[in-house]
Amino acid sequence: MKLLFFQKCAFVLLFYFFFFSSLIFSQNPWASYVHEYSFGAGQNTGQGANYFPNNVLGAVSTSVSATSPSALPEEIVSLGRNGWVSVGFESPIINGIGADFTVFENAFQITGGLGIFDEWLIVSISNDGENWFTFPYDSLTGTGMAGRTPTNGGNVNYLDATQSGGDSFDIGELGLNEVKYVRMQDATRFQSSDRLSAELDAVIALHQLTTPIESSNIFNSNIYVSDNQLFIQSEKSLQLRIYNAQGQEVESINYSPTLSFVFSLENWTKGLYFFRINEQEGVKFVVR
Ligand SMILES: [Ca+2]
Ligand SMILES: [Ca+2]
Incomplete structure (x- = not known):
């Protein structure tokens, strides 16, 4: 059962990786x-x-x-x-x-x-x-x-x-x-x-700082990254789990509704991250 969950999770991660990576690389790499x-x-x-x-x-x-x-x-x-x-x-x-x-x-x-x-x-x-x-x-x-x-x-x-x-x-x-x-x-x-x-x-x-993509409406919550800080605004309590590109969990955040929530990403390694909120089918990411 546990294995099945991870397989499912890996599939979802993979799907979102390919889906979102096309968005990531759609950023204009040419001089603008x-x-x-x-x-x-x-x-x-x-x-x-x-x-x-x-x-x-x-x-x-x-x-x-x-x-x-x-x-x-x-x-x-x-x-x-x-x-x-x-x-x-x-x-x-x-x-x-x-x-x-x-x-x-x-x-x-x-x-x-x-x-x-x-x-x-x-x-x-x-x-x-x-x-x-x-x-x-x-x-x-x-x-x-x-x-x-x-x-x-x-x-x-x-x-x-x-x-x-x-x-x-x-x-x-x-x-x-x-x-x-x-x-x-x-x-x-x-x-x-x-x-x-x-x-x-x-x-x-050839190598470019990738702009984080706002991930606002999928979970009826507002989650976004700006200036190396993760902002969460939601009317519901959330558990936010963050994975690196290898699928390893690197952070788990328990959020309860307040006016705003800020989590520093200042010391994080640059790369691709996936967000999983509670057990809902969905993954988000940020690249710094
Ligand atoms: Ca030219
Ligand atoms: Ca170089």
Whole structure:
């Protein structure tokens, strides 16, 4: 009987995991606004108000390939010599395992196996828009910069840096755990004179702080998470049990009606959690 309950419970957890995970990942991972910018001289494709900033926000152009880059002003902006753009996201980039974001320029493979036509970008990150941390680079080889690897285009998974193309960066390399802004600065001054200006097509977050989803009406109660605190409001007494993504119970809370209830999640590990209220068939979650 007990086993049956856990099997049932596991099934429910699994169901809600798949149901809600599609909601979780529906969050926009692409840059969603331009924070600041300053264009340089020399090349101005896509800088007009009809095109910028939309051409650097949202998804990379999927009609491109490694040999056929974006060149349309609707899709890319030329930063101009030493010009730069910083972008922000719906939700901050966090330090996950490996690369945390990818920058797409319009580098391309030159036909005939003659290598890659690349235009370099120095990449910096910031959590407050004031203090910037720049990824180390080699101005002779371009190592450490963006603008070096073609976009693969098509239906590749752009959340997978191993198949997307572009140049990926790990914020943990600079000792940061969370950043709001990514800045790309044209670095073609270090290259041969036929490089006029780097372009920017798109930036995608690979690891992102996930916004908790309000879970209000399923149980006729109001349960939500804000600022790392769990709020409960209900007219009925509740027992709230919280499980981690492995299905282990990590907390059990007995709630009785008061004006409000606040439970701190400040010291909790970031991740996916499931809520089970009393013995009702239902699970909720929060990702911090
Ligand atoms: Ca990382
Ligand atoms: Ca674009």
